[in-house]
Amino acid sequence: MENRVYIDSRDLGLQVKKENANSTIIDIARRANVTNITVSRVFNQPHLVKSETREKILSIAKELNYVPNAFAQGLKKNSSRIIGVVTSSTYNPFYSHLIQTVSRIARNKGYQIMLFDTDDSEAAEKLAIQTLFSYQACGILLSAVRDDKAYSPAYLDLADVYRIPLVLIDRDIYGKKLSGVFLNNIEIGVRAGRFLAEQPEQRLLIVGGPEDSEITKDRTAGIMGALIGNNKQVEIIYGDYKFDSQEQALRNLLSDKERWPQYIVGLNGIITLGAMSICNQLNIYNQIKFFSIDTPPYCESYGQRIPGIYHNTVLLGEKAAEILFKLIEKPKNMQTPLREYVPGELTV
Template sequence: MARRDKVTIADIARHVGLTNMTVSRALNKPDKVKPATRERILAAARELGYVPNAFASHLRSRENRLIGLVTASVDNPFYSEVIKAISRDAKKQNYTIMLIDTDGAPELEEVAIETLLSYQVAGIILSPVSDDAEYRPAYLDRLRRARLPVVMLDRTLDVADFSRVVLDNHRAGRLLGEQLVKQDIQQVLALTGPRGSRITQQRLAGLKEAYAAAGVPLALEQRPGDYTLQPAYRDMADYLRHGMLPEAVFGFNQLITLGAMRALHDAHVSRDDVLVVGIDRLPYADIFDVSVWCAVHDTYQAGHEAIQLLFEKINDPAASAREVVIASSLIR
């Protein structure tokens, strides 16, 4: 099928025998054109299949109602729930969300930021690909020069000038550590994020603190991953292939926990033989009669707080950067 060329204002102008300026005015400032002329132009636009350029209209408008949302893992149910909360709050304020998934790639994150800057968004909510203290993406300086409101969510860059919403990761680790102590567990396999991740480090610190406070020895083995399911599955399966069976497995996020549980299932290891605990709620686990101790956070609150911080900065560019911490709680 031949490609259909996009209909332009010039095409409409030729069709009705008027100038480009008159047609443009009828489409963008209809009150400036005589009613009869305006109706003639609009009828021609409909007939030709003209579609307005939303980006160009956006640039002409005095008020930007577009918010960029950049996440490294849109397939993670935790982020999906947070995004839903952000989108709902944005709609209440007549803002539209432009979502970009970087799939954990720094180069795609760079492109995402450049794209949002080109769209002249009103602000950005950013969950970076890494929260390693050494991660310093080049786009930071461009965001600062643009004086663009930015709020970091969950994973954060080690900078002080952007507001942020973070989870109480240390308490999450401690809560699960205390539960493991109660279960008389002394050997733990921790399937974590990257070693350099501050989230991983904080959760590990909370786990170790729980054992130290109880005066119970802890034999801890860490297998670092990238907060996704497949590496966790491979690490758990590899551990089992070597004939080892931990007393407990601690998944450092929802996808890691699910990956570990799948590997245990495939290896025909009973849930009675290995205790599994994890951070983040396991959706629909109760349907399959699966009970897992989880340290959870209110995802709706996380999204709500993130966009409220962004609106705060949009409405008052001089507002100081703030941090909001989302509390951890234990469920089963």
């Protein structure tokens, strides 16, 4: 039979420490023999507490694994100092650079960012907004999962109830008259179309987002309008913003050499990158030219410079933050929505 020896930790002079995950300022006050108010001041107004007392309280707080509850503090002050950023894709450089800019500006003003990536899910977007409402966020920047005219999420009415400023980025929600920063998508399309009209290639393929997307509609209409009278042959593939649903349609098209485009026009950077990747897999990358609206991720890092209409995402972030903080600081003075349009730059 196996022999087992059981040793009580007390026999070794050890004290088993119990985790204090739920410690409160009351526990700290009792141990430090001070009032609850004194403990609270250490974490909120430390300059009002003597250094000796402050160090004692912080030492006990560390021993008890106490962490100040920012949420509870926010409820007491009716302000959490949280700025919510809800975007459909943090992978897309269009949003990642913008978020970095907003985060820097918010931090300099004493706010913190709470970031949500909805991955184009309406349910995830709804949950993200509800979470920010529950945290009493001071303001929300939102790039919605959809930009068709039928999209009218119910949570927008709650934003008015909670009086939380909500500023749109890039994608508009129609009929709501919300503040936001946008791109002039018809102008983008026209400028792209003018560039393509000057090129000798005749067969063009436009790869866009959802067919009912107002961004896709406007950019496509701008391109087609600028191509009138140039005898270009244009095909269009619709799908989603992430290029998931366009992939098979593009592979099918490229399987027929007679239909190969001479130019592929991606209506956002992710779509362009997806088309480039497929052409590379099929060993026809060098036989097709590309034009992109917004930067395809990481292309320049690999020496690939794609002509396109590119936007200053730092400027977009600055404009979005400027509008949001105006609404936070002077909400009663803003009777009409604040809307900015940021121009793109043709890069060849």
